[in-house]
Amino acid sequence: MAGARRQTLWRRLQAWARPRTPEALPVAFDRKRVYVLPTRFGMFFALLIVAMGLGALNYNNNPALLLALLLAGAAMASLITAHLQLSGLVIEALSAEPVAAGEPLLLKLRAGARDGRRRLGLSVRHGDAVARLSLDGSDEAVLPVPTERRGWLDLDRIRISTLRPLGLATAWAWLWPEQALLVYPAPETQGPPLPTELGDSGAARLNPAGDDVHHLRNYRRGDPQRAVAWKPSARRDTLLVREYEQPRSAEVVLDWQRLAPLAYEPRIRRLAHWIDQAERENRRYQLRLPGQPALGPAQGAAHRHACLRALALLPHIDGA
Amino acid sequence: MALDVAGRRWALLAMAACLLPLLLQLPLQIALAIAALGVAISTLSWRRPLPGWLRFLLAGAVILLVLTMSRYSIGRDTGCALLAAMLAIKPSETTRLRDARSLVGFALFGPFATFLLDQGPLSLTLALIGVTFALLALQRFADTESGLPVTGVSPWRATLSVWRLIAIGLPLALAAFWLFPRVGSPLWGVPERSLARPGLSDEMSPGGWLDLMSDDSPALRVRFSGAEPQPSQMYWRGPVLWNFDGRTWTQPSWMRGLPPAEAPRAAAVWDYEMEIEPTDRRQLVALDLPTAAPDGTRLSGDYGLYAERPLSALTRWRVRSSPPAAFEPRLNVLLRQSALRLPEGYNPRTLALARQWRSDAGSDDAAIVQRALRWIRADFAYTLETPLPGRNAVDEFLFEQKAGYCEHFSSSFVVLMRAAGIPARVVTGYVGGYRNPIGNYWIVRRQDAHAWAEVWLQGRGWVRVDPTAAVAPERIYDTLDDRAAALVDLRPVWNTGDWLRRGWNDLVLGFDATRQERMLRSFGVARLKAGDLVAMFALLAVLALGWMAWLIAHSERERDPLLRAWRRLGSRYARYGLQREPHEPACDWAERVARQRPQNGEALLALTRRFAESRYAVADDRQQRRDLVRALKAHRP
Numbered sequence: 001m002a003g004a005r006r007q008t009l010w011r012r013l014q015a016w017a018r019p020r021t022p023e024a025l026p027v028a029f030d031r032k033r034v035y036v037l038p039t040r041f042g043m044f045f046a047l048l049i050v051a052m053g054l055g056a057l058n059y060n061n062n063p064a065l066l067l068a069l070l071l072a073g074a075a076m077a078s079l080i081t082a083h084l085q086l087s088g089l090v091i092e093a094l095s096a097e098p099v100a101a102g103e104p105l106l107l108k109l110r111a112g113a114r115d116g117r118r119r120l121g122l123s124v125r126h127g128d129a130v131a132r133l134s135l136d137g138s139d140e141a142v143l144p145v146p147t148e149r150r151g152w153l154d155l156d157r158i159r160i161s162t163l164r165p166l167g168l169a170t171a172w173a174w175l176w177p178e179q180a181l182l183v184y185p186a187p188e189t190q191g192p193p194l195p196t197e198l199g200d201s202g203a204a205r206l207n208p209a210g211d212d213v214h215h216l217r218n219y220r221r222g223d224p225q226r227a228v229a230w231k232p233s234a235r236r237d238t239l240l241v242r243e244y245e246q247p248r249s250a251e252v253v254l255d256w257q258r259l260a261p262l263a264y265e266p267r268i269r270r271l272a273h274w275i276d277q278a279e280r281e282n283r284r285y286q287l288r289l290p291g292q293p294a295l296g297p298a299q300g301a302a303h304r305h306a307c308l309r310a311l312a313l314l315p316h317i318d319g320a
Numbered sequence: 321m322a323l324d325v326a327g328r329r330w331a332l333l334a335m336a337a338c339l340l341p342l343l344l345q346l347p348l349q350i351a352l353a354i355a356a357l358g359v360a361i362s363t364l365s366w367r368r369p370l371p372g373w374l375r376f377l378l379a380g381a382v383i384l385l386v387l388t389m390s391r392y393s394i395g396r397d398t399g400c401a402l403l404a405a406m407l408a409i410k411p412s413e414t415t416r417l418r419d420a421r422s423l424v425g426f427a428l429f430g431p432f433a434t435f436l437l438d439q440g441p442l443s444l445t446l447a448l449i450g451v452t453f454a455l456l457a458l459q460r461f462a463d464t465e466s467g468l469p470v471t472g473v474s475p476w477r478a479t480l481s482v483w484r485l486i487a488i489g490l491p492l493a494l495a496a497f498w499l500f501p502r503v504g505s506p507l508w509g510v511p512e513r514s515l516a517r518p519g520l521s522d523e524m525s526p527g528g529w530l531d532l533m534s535d536d537s538p539a540l541r542v543r544f545s546g547a548e549p550q551p552s553q554m555y556w557r558g559p560v561l562w563n564f565d566g567r568t569w570t571q572p573s574w575m576r577g578l579p580p581a582e583a584p585r586a587a588a589v590w591d592y593e594m595e596i597e598p599t600d601r602r603q604l605v606a607l608d609l610p611t612a613a614p615d616g617t618r619l620s621g622d623y624g625l626y627a628e629r630p631l632s633a634l635t636r637w638r639v640r641s642s643p644p645a646a647f648e649p650r651l652n653v654l655l656r657q658s659a660l661r662l663p664e665g666y667n668p669r670t671l672a673l674a675r676q677w678r679s680d681a682g683s684d685d686a687a688i689v690q691r692a693l694r695w696i697r698a699d700f701a702y703t704l705e706t707p708l709p710g711r712n713a714v715d716e717f718l719f720e721q722k723a724g725y726c727e728h729f730s731s732s733f734v735v736l737m738r739a740a741g742i743p744a745r746v747v748t749g750y751v752g753g754y755r756n757p758i759g760n761y762w763i764v765r766r767q768d769a770h771a772w773a774e775v776w777l778q779g780r781g782w783v784r785v786d787p788t789a790a791v792a793p794e795r796i797y798d799t800l801d802d803r804a805a806a807l808v809d810l811r812p813v814w815n816t817g818d819w820l821r822r823g824w825n826d827l828v829l830g831f832d833a834t835r836q837e838r839m840l841r842s843f844g845v846a847r848l849k850a851g852d853l854v855a856m857f858a859l860l861a862v863l864a865l866g867w868m869a870w871l872i873a874h875s876e877r878e879r880d881p882l883l884r885a886w887r888r889l890g891s892r893y894a895r896y897g898l899q900r901e902p903h904e905p906a907c908d909w910a911e912r913v914a915r916q917r918p919q920n921g922e923a924l925l926a927l928t929r930r931f932a933e934s935r936y937a938v939a940d941d942r943q944q945r946r947d948l949v950r951a952l953k954a955h956r957p
Contacts, residue, residue, distance in 0.1 A: 041421050048425050052432050057502065060633055062828045064435040067447065069496045071428065073489020074455065074482075080869050081485065120473065123466045132466075165481060166455060167421070167462030 014157070022154075022178035026092045028114060029160075034086045034173045036079055042168035045075060075168050082171035085122065085162045088114045089135075094177050096145070098308070100272070101186040104144035105153065111135055121164035126156060133160065150185035150268070150312040184308040187273035188266070194252050194277050216240045222301055224282055251284045251297045254307075264317050275307050289314070321417040327464050330457040331420040332362050332411055337453035338430035341446035342404050345437040350389050350401050357382065358408030370412040378409050400433040417461055424457045439829060441821070455482040488871055492864040499857040502833040520748055520769055522559040522603060525568035526709050529727050533704065535766040539750060540605065541595045541822055543761040549590055549607065551752050552793075553643075555772070555784065556605040556764060558749035560622040562658050566666040567713065569731060569746050571624075572658065578621025581648035583609060583781070589642045595825060596635050602626045605749050607641035608784065614638055621655075622745070634830040647781040651743060659743030659776060667714040667735060674739030685742045685777050692736055693790045696729065702792035729787040730771040743776035747784070759819040882945060885952035886931055893957050906932050913957075920957060927955055 018033035038046065049072045056064035093110045109124055111133050122133040124141045131141040147153060161172035216229055219239035233240045254274050259267045271287065278285040279299070286296035287307040295307050323331070339358065343351040361378075364370065370378070382405045390398045407430065410423050431447030456478055520539075521528070540556070561569035590607055604617060604625040613619045614637050617627050627635070651659070662671075681687040701723040709716050714732045717724055730746050737744035751770040753762040772786040840853075890900045893913060900909040910928035914921025930948055 041418075041425075044422070045425060048428065052429070055432070056435075057500075059436060060502070060832060061435055061439075062497075062831050063439050063444065063447075064432050065500075066493065066497055066828060067432055067435065067451070069493035069500075070486060070489060071451070072496070073491075073493035074485045075489070076492060076865060077485045077488040077868055080488075080865075084869075121463055121466050163462040163466050164459070165462065165485060166458045167465060168458070 017174055019174060019176050022176045024178055025094055026090055027175060027177075028090045029086050029088065029173045031083070031087045034083050034171055036083050036169050036171045038079075038169045039163070039167060042075070045071075045168055049075070075166070078166040079169045079171075081165050082162055082169050084117060085119050085164060086160065086171050086173050088117065089119065089122070089160070089173075090114055091160070091175055091177075094179055096181050098182040098184050098305070098312075099147065100184045101147050101150045103147065103186075105147050105181060105183065107143040107145050107155075107181075109133065109141040109143065109158075111141075119162075122160060122162050125159045125161065145181075147183045149316070150183050151316065152180040152313075153183050154180055182309060182312055184312050185265075185268045185272045187276055188269040189273075191270055191273035191277070194274055194281065194283070195254070195258070216242060227282075251286065252278055253286045253288065253297075254278075255288045256290050257288070268311050268314060272308060272311055275304055275311075279304050287311075321465060323415060323417050323420050324464060327417070327420060327460060328366075328414065330460045331414060331423050334424050334450075334453040334457035335407060335411065335427045335430075337446075338427035338450035339404060339407055340430075341434040341443050341450060342400060342430045342437075344446070345434055345443065346397075346401050346404060347389075350386065351404075353385065353389070354401070354404050354408050357405065358411070361409050362411045365412045365414070369415050375409070375412050378412065379406070382406070382409055396436055400437060403429055403433050417465060421458070421461055424454050424461075428454055451486075452479065452482055455485065488868050491867060492861060495860040495864050496857065497828075498831070498836065498839065499853060499860055501853050501857075502836055520558045520599070520601075520603070520605070520750075522561075522601070523568055523570045524561055524727055524731070524746065524748060524771060526713055526727065527706075529725075529769060529771075530704065532766055532769045533725070537597075537766055538763050538818070538821075539597055539599075539766045539768070540764045541761050541825075542592050542753065542764065544590060544592045546591050547588065549588075551755075554751060554753050554762075554764075555608045555770075556750040556753075557608050557623065557747060558605040559603055559747075560624055560774075561746040561748065562622075563661075564663060564731075564735065566663040566711070575622055575624070576618075576620045576626060580619040580623055581621055582650070583623070583644040583647045585611065585642040586645045589640060591638075591640050594637045594639060595822070595830060596631055596637065598633050598635075599631050602628075602630050604631070604637065606639050609641060609644050609647065611640045611642050633832075634825055636830050636835075644781070646779075647783075648776070649779065649781040651776055651781075656743050656776075659745055660738050660741065662735065662738050667712045667739075669712075669715045669719055670732070670736055671739045673718075674736055674741075678740045685775070688740050688742060689737070689775055689777075689785060692733060693785070693787065696733070696787050697790040700724075700729070700791050702788070726771045726788040729791065730773050733773045733785065733787040737773070737775050745774050745782075747772055747774050751786075756815050756818055756822075758815045759822060761822065763818060881949050882931070882934065882952075885949045889927075889952050889955055892955075896957060898957070917957060920955075923955060924957075927951060 017035070019027075049068050052068035052071070053065060056062075056068055090112045091109060092112050094107065096105050096107045099105050107126065109131075111122075113119060113135055119135055122135075124131050124133045124143060126143045126145055129143045129145065131143050133141045143158075145153070145155070155177055158175040158177070159172055160175055161170055163170050216232055217240065219228065219233075219241050223241050227241045229240045229242045252274075254271055256267065256271070259270060262270060275285065275287070282299070284297045284299045285303075285307075286294055286298075287310065288294045289310055292310065295310060296303055336358070339354075343355055346354070361370075369375075383402065386398065386401045386405050390401055407423075407427055410426065414420050414423050428451065431443075431450045434443050434447055437443075459478060459482060520532070559571050560575070562572045562575065563570045589611075592607070594604075594606075596604060604627055606623075606625050609623045610619065610625060613625060616629075617625050617637070619625060625639075648655075677688050677691060681691070699722055702725060703723045704725050706721065706724050706728065714735045717728045717732050718736070734744040734746050748769070748771045750764045750768040751772075752768050753764045755762050770786075770788070772784060772788065774782040774784055777783050890909075893899060896917070898913050898916060900906070904912075906928050907925075910921075910925050914925055927948075931952065934945060934948055
């Protein structure tokens with residue numbers, strides 16, 4: 001009960017905190033949206049200072065009083081410093097490669113600053129994931145975000161905070177990016193092999209070039225490993241790839257309608273599985289979804305993305 | 321949250337640094353025991369914490385040990401020793417971040433407790449070092465807690481950032497220090513041992529002053545406004561001793577109740593402010609003789625000056641003195657009897673000699689005084705090396721040793737006078753002083769403690785007679801100049817040191833409710849209620865906070881004036897949406913601006929070219945750089 005009430009209260013407080021709506025990047029933190037509160041240790045420290053000050057006043061001991069006040073002054077300065085660590089910070093970009101539902105989405109955050117202040121010990125938190133944010137541009141903060149459902153993932157608020165310099169106070173600001181991130185459907189794990197039966201267009205066109213190697217070209221990122229011509233590569237010191245006149249395999253048609261016996265979501269997962277399978281086997285494939293023009297036939301990262309995106313964005317049918 | 325090894329090391333280091341100044345103030349035995357305990361426990365519990373029952377036992381044993389070693393006197397000393405001991409055994413349970421933080425937090429009481437015992441420069445320095453280490457440890461813990469230790473920060477930079485925090489907090493601390501409402505009297509407890517060092521005592525017995533006379537720390541500092549007396553006339557009058565029991569001179573208690581005696585004054589007047597180091601006694605000293613008692617003091621019958629409370633902290637007094645034309649010209653019978661009383665059956669040879677002199681001189685008291693001084697001048701010597709006397713101390717001094725210091729001379733002289741029927745008393749205090757040319761004030765050190773005599777002569781009243789000066793005037797009026805001349809001349813260093821010390825005394829140690837009021841009065845605030853003070857304090861605190869924020873926000877500004885001027889120029893164009901993008905080269909930007917604002921494009925292009933040349937191409941001379949900076953500052957879009 002108490003927990004639930006606290007959560008409601010928390011949500012209400014959250015609604016108050018800036019920003020109140022999602023926003024587009026880049027976002028610069030101004031002083032209005034940076035919050036500073038003492039930590040527990042900060043309260044303890046304040047208590048210590050009060051005790052010291054009372055003792056010093058009682059004994060009329062001026063150096064002791066000065067010591068207490070100096071510590072108090074340093075503590076105040078640390079509060080302000082903590083605030084200024086965040087204010088003026090700019091979150092420049094945020095990106096993530098789409099992943100299949102169930103796998104963590106790796107959220108990459110890049111930050112800069114509007115001024116030349118030194119900023120140390122900034123951390124980013126989303127849910128339970130914490131990462132360090134550094135501003136030298138050399139590395140990005142990477143936050144794993146758990147995913148459950150295919151489709152657009154709306155990000156929660158991201159908390160950027162610091163305990164620096166003394167751990168007496170924590171300063172934080174919320175980042176609420178409006179950028180939605182795509183989550184692919186989770187593929188079936190133990191799915192059947194690609195359908196052998198060809199599409200209703202009849203027999204597939206055979207590859208005229210057959211197995212013949214047409215020529216060798218330099219390796220490009222994304223080329224399948226088995227296409228690498230290892231022996232010629234070893235002679236030349238660069239990776240070479242065999243390029244065929246046409247991919248050697250037959251095209252395959254992945255048709256939504258043909259999977260009629262399967263339920264809605266399992267069908268999507270089977271198709272996702274087949275898309276990956278086709279990519280792995282280096283075959284051209286075509287995806288046909290109801291009410292949409294057929295995608296492909298084609299092959300490669302862009303095509304895979306287009307197909308998986310289409311699958312991910314199929315409407316959710318609750319209960320199915 | 322668990323503590324890593326480096327974090328533990330930091331916690332222990334901070335604790336040690338905070339404990340050190342306190343240990344130096346504790347009695348040696350206790351300090352060594354606590355230090356050994358701290359080291360032992362830190363080593364034993366390095367790998368894993370000690371079990372609970374053992375910690376409990378340890379705490380009990382330590383409390384018992386400290387209480388035994390301090391002989392069961394519960395008070396501030398014991399409290400400080402207990403604090404130190406508790407800190408020393410705290411590492412036995414420091415495994416988590418929380419423990420480490422509380423250890424560092426409590427360790428800050430180390431310097432605090434030190435200040436209750438001592439406020440000297442060494443304690444101050446060590447306390448600052450301790451605080452620095454404590455804050456460094458806290459900074460380190462903050463990094464540990466965020467789970468991602470900050471790398472690439474050198475210890476020196478870390479220290480600097482901690483000092484920066486302290487420096488930025490300083491204005492707020494000072495505002496609070498000078499404006500925070502002070503309590504006039506303690507809320508609880510009275511210090512059982514303050515910072516005082518025994519100064520002049522209110523008694524004098526053989527050998528009792530030797531410690532005092534080898535202590536060269538200041539007893540008081542004096543600043544005259546107006547005329548200054550000659551150093552040889554600076555007799556700082558303290559306790560007046562009337563009673564003699566054959567061995568020890570003491571002050572009569574009834575004298576404090578009497579009103580100050582009648583004493584018409586001579587023309588000379590000295591106004592001065594004294595800053596008296598704590599002594600824990602109520603007796604003050606003043607130049608011969610104070611005209612009136614300053615606020616918070618009373619004058620006794622023999623012009624002793626007594627404060628209402630023991631001088632347990634540094635105090636300041638404004639006094640006016642003027643030498644008497646006649647000091648108590650009519651002596652009443654009771655006082656006369658006290659000033660003639662001698663213990664029965666002591667010093668027979670002295671009594672015989674005095675009787676002899678009296679019959680020689682008839683009724684001429686002054687002749688007897690002169691005869692005694694002549695004798696002392698001719699036959700006696702000054703030395704600090706004297707054996708402890710037997711029963712007839714005065715006889716032994718006058719007829720056998722014939723060498724001694726102020727204690728012997730004054731004591732024997734007064735006994736001789738009393739035996740001859742002349743009322744006499746011993747006066748103790750300080751003589752002379754050393755003038756610090758830096759700051760223009762006088763320093764009287766404990767070492768300048770002195771005892772002399774006053775004899776009562778018909779028609780003149782009490783007259784000061786210094787028998788020691790008859791033998792060794794240089795020993796009495798000698799100043800630091802004479803002593804320093806023998807060695808390497810360290811006077812400037814010493815003078816500056818004492819001047820700084822005086823400033824610290826002035827600004828910090830001697831600041832209390834009275835001075836606070838006086839300080840505010842000088843700003844035109846007449847009479848302050850506590851409420852006004854709090855309001856003023858709050859206002860100043862807010863101002864100081866604002867200033868702190870501004871300081872932190874702006875302290876990272878560009879240091880190179882050329883770059884600064886260049887950036888300012890860029891931000892002036894930002895108002896028209898023409899700011900330079902971070903990736904944009906200077907000349908590209910200037911061309912872009914020139915296209916959009918052709919009216920001052922030429923000037924900007926020229927300026928930019930000069931800037932680029934000065935920064936990237938040729939090393940031009942200072943003058944050219946200054947001209948360029950000026951031109952950059954003058955340019956307006």
